[in-house]
Amino acid sequence: MAKDVISEVFAIDVFNDVVMAERLPKKVYATLKKTIEEGEELDLDIANIVAHAMKEWALERGATHYTHWFQPMTGITAEKHDSFISAASNGGNAILEFSGKELIKGEPDASSFPSGGLRATFEARGYTAWDCTSPAFLREDAAGVTLCIPTAFCSYTGEALDKKTPLLRSMEAISTQAVRVLKLFGHDDVKKVDCSVGPEQEYFLVDKEKYMKREDLIYTGRTLFGAMPPKGQELDDHYFGSIKERIAGYMKELNVELWKLGILSKTQHNEVAPAQHEMAPIYGTANIATDHNQLVMETMKKVAKRRGLECLLHEKPFAGVNGSGKHNNWSLVTNTGKNLLEPGKTPHENIQFLLILSAIIKAVDENAALLRLSASNPGNDHRLGANEAPPAIISIFLGEQLEDVISQLIETGEAKSSKQGGKLNIGVHTLPELKKDATDRNRTSPFAFTGNKFEFRMVASSMSIAGANTVLNTIVADVLSDMADELENAENFDLAVHDLIKKTLTDHQRVIFNGNGYSEEWVAEAERRGLPNVKTMVDAVPSLVSEKSIKMFEKFKVFSEVELHSRAEINYEAYSKAINIEAKTMIEMVNKKYIPAVIKAVATLAESINSVKAAVPSADVSVQTTLLTDTSALLAKAKAAVNRLQEVVTEAATKEEGAEQATYFKDVVFQAMAELRAPIDALELIIDREAWPVPTYGELLFEV
Ligand code: ADP
Ligand code: MG
Structure with missing residues (x-):
């Protein structure tokens, strides 16, 4: 029998739950789990035992070094390697040590990372702190095998200097507010709500020898010159086309590398532009999905180099053909396993779903510029609003079924039915009868409801997804918090929910748009509706430090005002x-x-x-x-x-x-x-x- 490749390699390089259960004393494991799942504080005794187990495991796998792996505001990852060597007795064996303290806290010299004025170079202290919610992993390269410990990165005074810390804070915020709302619906068993994220990653592969002859690709990641060849993407023959041998070999190796890291690499296909491809993993908790996406980008580049290729993650490597983006699929899932964005068969009866949906609609409408910024980098300005990517105008696609439910609600104050999908008639008897989805897809919307999740399609391909999810979580937490305030005080809950949904949808229906987002008419129509059309990243930066944003981010302790100003500076600087x-x-x-x-x-x-x-x-x-x-x-x-x-x-x-x-x-x-x-x-x-x-x-x- 052929070997089962996936099971053989999956997560072999990860110090995950299975390994911890196996290697940690029962009590220690239980305490650590409590910290991971319920956010309880971890004491040093436990950390010492975990560190020891982690070290033993890593050494068995050939590791010589460990590193605190973090995500400074450059948007990529950083690391400083220490070997496990601590001392050697007179000519004797080296002693290999790794203490709880070393696991929990690191102190890289932080002076050269962008801080947007948060940290003067003379007080360059920065600390990395173990994020036990994202598993440690091994990485092998020419330097040997290294144990990588995901960490948050902050300054001496406690300001976040990274992308992970605010994301973790925003996850707490949305969890707290969603739990409050669910309690009102009688779900006392829900203790936590996680946001789940599945980022689809687009990329280009080019031949390394040719790449090396172009300074523009080397220094900037995109071509700054270049005339279109006689053929571009007009035949649509690359999209989902059969994959060339050389590329197939690349994808195979990429998959194995990702599986080893416990990344659920799931789908791969050719994209619209020639030489463009996509990989999508199975979704996971936002924090881990973000770490994984960083590893995906790094691994894509690494595997390409090994195979005489270069992987371009830039948003617009070539003028005249499509660029790359990252579709950030996002949903909210309870610790009891329920997806709050699951409408069920009859969404019009699902009041809880409609409330959450209306909260998201309001959040997006009120914070469009902020969302736009969260998906912006200089490269993405070439895409957004050009005829290949979502426009720079934020709108929401809900699909026929939900749009119908919502218009019933707005018009009559009551929704009585949900359109059903029915059967798909292909007209050939030998083909199976397919059930039709109640809603078609819309590929031009920047923020589309796709069945049981929202797909935020503006995110830049080379960018960390931390920022986009931090903003999404916070703006939704903000609305849910107001809703909970209102409903907790309501005399008649049913009536109050009903009125709140109707009012919210009525006030924010302008952001819903089911048509062609690439059309000229939409630009005019959006202007009539008063939706912002923020054309560039630079124009979007002020949204970060508006009075409203500062108030919101401070309320949920996601960013302090100082942290927000630093990020605005970093955006301009970048x-x-x-x-x-x-x-x-x-x-x-x-x-x-x-x-x-x-x-x-x-x-x-x-x-x-x-x-x-x-x-x-x-x-x-x-x-x-x-x-x-x-x-x-x-x-x-x-x-x-x-x-x-x-x-x-x-x-x-x-x-x-x-x-x-x-x-x-x-x-x-x-x-x-x-x-x-x-x-x-x-x-x-x-x-x-x-x-x-x-x-x-x-x-x-x-x-x-
Ligand atoms: P598409 O047709 O846009 O490619 P898919 O259904 O293939 O959509 O899913 C794309 C991504 O969405 C995958 O990474 C998948 O894991 C993720 N995804 C699916 N369901 C959810 C969910 N409930 N929450 C977050 N992400 C999800
Ligand atoms: Mg998609």
């Missing part, structure tokens, strides 16, 4: 830095690659004209002459544009850091970049392929 690097890369490529190549091409044309004329004075050299004229004109344009870009980049450096500088990059530098790209792309179309200094889109996208 934007400015990213555009600055892109602009400088363009200048370098134009000056050192494109212009020299074009000058050579021009010289070749001129020589050709001269030598033909010398040989046959009456010969027709009009083709060469036209080409020479056109090429020279574009060359002059490129030179002028590169000078201009250099000028504005220099000017940008003089602007005050923060909003002012970021705005200048967005409005002026970005524009100058587009003006430089145009003549270079036009040159690419007329110059001899052999003379072109970098691999083309055609080669990058189709020769993988």
Whole structure:
């Protein structure tokens, strides 16, 4: 019998519940479980025993080092490795130690991580604290095997310097508020509500040799130049197409690596653009899903390199074909296993579901700009609002069935029926009869209800999903909290719930939109409805520090005002830095690659004209002459544009850091970049392929 590969490798690199149950004394295990599940404090004696077991397990698996693995505000992960060696007696054996203290707390030098002014470099102390709710794991690379301990990262004064801490705080907030609401419905058994997240990850794979010839890919993760090849994605032949051998091999290895880390890698397929693919895991608790998604991104890159490929996680690696995003599937699940977003067969009778649904609708409507920001990075500005990704306008898709229930509620104050799906008639007798979903899909909505979860589709592909889920959890917790306040004091609960649902839906129905989100009409319609259309990341930043946001985040202790301001600063800074690097890369490529190549091409044309004329004075050299004229004109344009870009980049450096500088990059530098790209792309179309200094889109996208 063939081996069962999945069972053989699954979670072998994870110090998970099974391993802990096996290796920890019963009492210790029970105490630790209590901490993990109920958030009880962990004492040092227990930590010491856990640390010992963890170390023994890791050593058996060949580990030499351990690291506190954390997620600073760069959006990627960071680590500092310590070996297990503690001392060696005179020439004797090394003593390998790992104490509870070392497990619980670390102190990396934190001065070089972005802090948005939270921590002056002279007081650079930062602490990492063990997050026992996300299991430790082993990672093997050229440095050997390392025990990685997921940790939160905070400053000496307790401010969160990372993405994990606020996420954990937001999970507590939504749990507390949801439990309050459920109590009103008589669910006294519910002690905790977890948010479950399943992020679908899109990515591109390109050939490493070709990648290495493009500074833009190396420095910025996207192509800054490049003309479209004759074929793009217009035939839709890549989407769900059969997977090429080389890519299939990559996916197979990726799956095994992810399974080893306990990541439930589930689906894989080709995406819309050539060379674009997707992987989706089975969903899990937001915190673990976030850690796992970081590991997914790292592993995607690592496996690619091993196989002579490069994995591009950038939101828009190529102009002219679709970019990548991350669909953040989100739902709320009780500790008793009930999904609060499960409408049941007759949603109109499911009052609890309708209340939660209306809370989410209100939360999204009231915090659209904040949600937009939570999904923003410089790369995503190329996608949102372009005809491939959700628009920058936030709206909610509910589907036919729920929309019908809601309009009944709003119109008559009562919902009497739920549309049912019925049977799907395919018209071929030998095919099985399929049951139809009550609702079709809508692929253009930024925030879509898909059966028993919401799918937030704006999230940037290269970004941590921590921010998006932190915002989602908090805004929903905020509304649920107000609702609980109101309902706890109601004299007649049934009547009060009913009125509250109706009022909430009536007040916020403007955010519901079931049509085509990519259309021009929607942009106009959304404006009429008063929905914000925040076009860029920079424009979205102020939403983080609005009076309303500060009040909300402070109320639920997710972010303090200081932490919010620091994050606003970091957003501006990240934007400015990213555009600055892109602009400088363009200048370098134009000056050192494109212009020299074009000058050579021009010289070749001129020589050709001269030598033909010398040989046959009456010969027709009009083709060469036209080409020479056109090429020279574009060359002059490129030179002028590169000078201009250099000028504005220099000017940008003089602007005050923060909003002012970021705005200048967005409005002026970005524009100058587009003006430089145009003549270079036009040159690419007329110059001899052999003379072109970098691999083309055609080669990058189709020769993988
Ligand atoms: P799609 O058609 O958009 O690809 P799928 O049903 O395949 O949707 O699910 C996509 C992702 O949603 C997967 O990662 C899946 O695990 C996740 N998912 C499914 N149900 C839930 C849920 N209740 N909560 C959160 N995520 C979920
Ligand atoms: Mg999806």
